[in-house]
Amino acid sequence: MAFTDELKINLSAGKGGDGVVRWRHEKYKEKAGPSGGNGGRGGDVYAKAVRDITKLSHYAQFSKLSAKNGQDGMKNSRTGAKGEDLVLFLPVGSVIKNEDTGEKWELLKEGDEVILLKGGKGGLGNEYFKSSKNITPKEQTDGKSGESAKFSIELRLIADIGLVGSPNAGKSTLLNSLTGAKSKVGNYRFTTVEPYLGSLHGVIIADIPGLIEGASKGKGLGHSFLKHISRTRILAFCISSESKDLLSEFEAVKNELELYDPEILIKPKIIIITKSDVVGREDLKKLKDNVSEETGLDTYSVSVLDDDSIDELSKGLVGLVKKEDQ
Numbered sequence: 060m061a062f063t064d065e066l067k068i069n070l071s072a073g074k075g076g077d078g079v080v081r082w083r084h085e086k087y088k089e090k091a092g093p094s095g096g097n098g099g100r101g102g103d104v105y106a107k108a109v110r111d112i113t114k115l116s117h118y119a120q121f122s123k124l125s126a127k128n129g130q131d132g133m134k135n136s137r138t139g140a141k142g143e144d145l146v147l148f149l150p151v152g153s154v155i156k157n158e159d160t161g162e163k164w165e166l167l168k169e170g171d172e173v174i175l176l177k178g179g180k181g182g183l184g185n186e187y188f189k190s191s192k193n194i195t196p197k198e199q200t201d202g203k204s205g206e207s208a209k210f211s212i213e214l215r216l217i218a219d220i221g222l223v224g225s226p227n228a229g230k231s232t233l234l235n236s237l238t239g240a241k242s243k244v245g246n247y248r249f250t251t252v253e254p255y256l257g258s259l260h261g262v263i264i265a266d267i268p269g270l271i272e273g274a275s276k277g278k279g280l281g282h283s284f285l286k287h288i289s290r291t292r293i294l295a296f297c298i299s300s301e302s303k304d305l306l307s308e309f310e311a312v313k314n315e316l317e318l319y320d321p322e323i324l325i326k327p328k329i330i331i332i333t334k335s336d337v338v339g340r341e342d343l344k345k346l347k348d349n350v351s352e353e354t355g356l357d358t359y360s361v362s363v364l365d366d367d368s369i370d371e372l373s374k375g376l377v378g379l380v381k382k383e384d385q
């Protein structure tokens with residue numbers, strides 16, 4: 060599933076309803092008098108976290124959304140109804156920023172709810188102004204405007220495993236093979252231009268666009284996606300068997316991540332040697348042993364043409380996430 064990962068939107072809470080001037084007409088004079096009700100409060104604006112990363116795209120079509128206004132007061136002392144709240148359903152992992160005030164919220168788990176803007180207070184009806192000195196007040200007040208501001212919403216993926224590596228390493232092909240996702244595959248660099256997610260027995264795997272040297276400085280496509288990697292729990296470094304030097308390729312990718320944020324490398328890491336069908340069995344074994352020995356990391360080798368290798372990797376990944384969950 061592809062998705063919008065950033066958007067800007069103007070939001071406003073509802074205006075309070077106006078207070079009104081009304082009179083009670085009664086047979087007996089002493090019962091007559093002001094009866095204008097107060098206005099209802101304007102609706103508030105909330106954000107609520109849901110487990111659906113496509114939700115953000117839904118809001119991308121709007122430049123402005125508003126909660127409903129409160130209803131004006133009514134005769135017979137009736138207060139107007141409160142305006143309906145506006146609730147934005149945003150994916151877990153959304154970071155919401157009020158661009159006008161700088162306030163920030165983060166939706167970390169399903170069901171998290173935050174209030175972004177408050178609706179305006181309702182105005183007062185003339186009945187409110189009644190007193191012993193003034194039994195026929197003609198005053199009323201208008202409802203107050205609701206808060207409004209410009210917001211930016213950014214989705215930072217929270218995936219269990221992130222497939223990282225150089226362009227063309229076979230990350231998308233692997234994601235598709237593991238999860239049945241439909242990430243675009245191509246025999247050229249930077250086929251993947253936005254992160255793509257798949258689910259392997261509930262384990263969320265993210266296919267991240269290829270990283271090249273300089274990505275941390277904005278080269279290639281890596282830059283804007285490095286932030287997604289920071290929210291991935293486990294890093295799976297994908298290196299193609301076709302690579303001339305697997306270890307230095309691993310180091311180069313690792314180095315870019317470190318330049319962006321050294322903390323990223325604290326995450327659990329594994330190595331996946333991809334396209335294992337392009338080298339002979341003996342050579343593959345040597346490569347794998349060497350990589351695992353030099354890095355000290357769990358190392359898998361896979362080819363999407365070899366179902367057994369995919370099964371073994373699937374079990375390994377699910378097991379790894381279970382272990383991390385404990």
Ligand SMILES: Nc1nc2c(ncn2[C@@H]2O[C@H](COP(=O)(O)OP(=O)(O)OP(=O)(O)O)[C@@H](O)[C@H]2O)c(=O)[nH]1
Pocket residue numbers: 225226227228229230231232233243244245246247248249250251252267268269270333334335336337361362363364
């Ligand atoms: N022989 C062989 N080719 C593979 C295998 N996996 C992927 N490929 C090929 O490698 C090329 C690149 O695959 P992608 O999955 O697009 O690579 P990627 O790492 O996602 O590339 P970017 O999105 O550009 O970073 C495609 O032509 C795939 O068909 C494999 O196991 N064996």
Ligand SMILES: [Mg+2]
Pocket residue numbers: 230231232243244250251266268269
């Ligand atoms: Mg790709």
